[in-house]
Amino acid sequence: MSAADFAAANLSRATGAGLDLHEYQRVTTNLANLDQWGAAFMRVARGHLARAAQATTAISSAEHFQAAARWFHFATLGPNREHALAAAEADTAMGRALDLLEPGARRIEGPGFTGWLRGPADAAAAAVVVPGLDSSKEEFHDVINALLRRGVAVFAMDGPGQGVLTATTTVRADYHHVIGKVIDALGVESVGLVGLSLGGYYVAESAAREPRVAAAVTVSGPFRLDWDALPPPVRDLLAQRAGGEDAAHRFADQVNLSGLAPQITCPLLVVDGGQDIIPGVTNGQPLARLASRGRYLHLPHGDHLLGNARPDWLAAAADWLSGELT
Structure with missing residues (x-):
C-alpha cells in the first residue's frame, strides 16, 4: 500500500x-x-x-x-x-x-494490563475503555471525555498485546480474565465496558463470561474472524501481536461469538458502520440479534471506528451507557 x-x-x-x-x-x-x-x-x-x-x-x-x-x-x-x-x-x-x-488521575496496573483511572473518586459508576488490535489507551480521548462529562469514572487501559504492553505481551482471546483482574484492581462491584474494533470482541466475550459487567458497548467489533479470508495486512498485524503466524491463526479461530452471544445477559449496544467492510470479518449485527438485551445501531455511512460519523453515535452511546450504569 x-x-x-x-x-x-x-x-x-x-x-x-x-x-x-x-x-x-x-x-x-x-x-x-x-x-x-x-x-x-x-x-x-x-x-x-x-x-x-x-x-x-x-x-x-x-x-x-x-x-x-x-x-x-x-x-x-x-x-x-x-x-x-x-x-x-x-x-x-x-x-x-x-x-x-x-x-487525581491514578495509574493502575496488574497482570496483563495497565492504564489510567480518571474522573471523580466518588463516581457512582465506572467504565472501562478497551482498545483494539493496534490501538491503545492514548487513542480514544473523545470516548473517554464523553463519559467523564456524564459523571462516569473511566479506566482507559492497555491489555495484552496492546499499546505500551505490545513489546512484552501477546494478544489473548479469553480477555475476560484480564477484565476480571481490572475489576478487582478498581475495587468496584460492577463496570460498564466500551470496546473499539477488536476491543468490541473483547468486550462481548467479557460480558458473556464476567458477571460483574453491568452494560457494554461495542464499536466496529468483529462477531467472527475467518483467517483464510482476512487481507494479508490484517494477518501480518495479527501475527505481530500474537507472536507468530501459527499463534495468530489460532487466535483468529477463537474470535467467534456464535456460542457466547446468547450468554450475554447485560444490556448491550452494538454500533457498526456500513462502510466498514473487511474480508474475513463478520460485523456485529448477529451479536446484537443473539444477545437477549442487544440493541443495534447501524450507520450506513460510517467507516471503521466511525470516525467519520461521530455526531451520529458518540453522544447517544455515552448517554446510553451512563444511563445504564447510574
Whole structure:
C-alpha cells in the first residue's frame, strides 16, 4: 500500500482521535513511501514535546503533551523500527498531561494490563475503555471525555498485546480474565465496558463470561474472524501481536461469538458502520440479534471506528451507557 493510500485509510481514525486535520495532511503528504511513516510521526510528536516545555501555562503544556501522546501512538500504526519506543513515549506523554490537568488521575496496573483511572473518586459508576488490535489507551480521548462529562469514572487501559504492553505481551482471546483482574484492581462491584474494533470482541466475550459487567458497548467489533479470508495486512498485524503466524491463526479461530452471544445477559449496544467492510470479518449485527438485551445501531455511512460519523453515535452511546450504569 502506498503512503497516500494508507494515510487516506486512516484519516477519519486520526481526526477522531484528535490529531489536527491540517497537521496530519501536511505530514502524510510529504511521505515519499510508507516506510517513512513512523519516523515522520515521531518527529511531530517531539515537536509537541518541545512546545510543552516552552509553554507558559500548565494548560498549554498539558495540551501539547496530549497531542504528543496521540502522535506517538499513531507512529505505531505504520512501519516503525522504533515501535516500542513510540508506544512508551505515548504512555509517558499522556502521564505528563494528566499530572498537569488531572492530578487525581491514578495509574493502575496488574497482570496483563495497565492504564489510567480518571474522573471523580466518588463516581457512582465506572467504565472501562478497551482498545483494539493496534490501538491503545492514548487513542480514544473523545470516548473517554464523553463519559467523564456524564459523571462516569473511566479506566482507559492497555491489555495484552496492546499499546505500551505490545513489546512484552501477546494478544489473548479469553480477555475476560484480564477484565476480571481490572475489576478487582478498581475495587468496584460492577463496570460498564466500551470496546473499539477488536476491543468490541473483547468486550462481548467479557460480558458473556464476567458477571460483574453491568452494560457494554461495542464499536466496529468483529462477531467472527475467518483467517483464510482476512487481507494479508490484517494477518501480518495479527501475527505481530500474537507472536507468530501459527499463534495468530489460532487466535483468529477463537474470535467467534456464535456460542457466547446468547450468554450475554447485560444490556448491550452494538454500533457498526456500513462502510466498514473487511474480508474475513463478520460485523456485529448477529451479536446484537443473539444477545437477549442487544440493541443495534447501524450507520450506513460510517467507516471503521466511525470516525467519520461521530455526531451520529458518540453522544447517544455515552448517554446510553451512563444511563445504564447510574
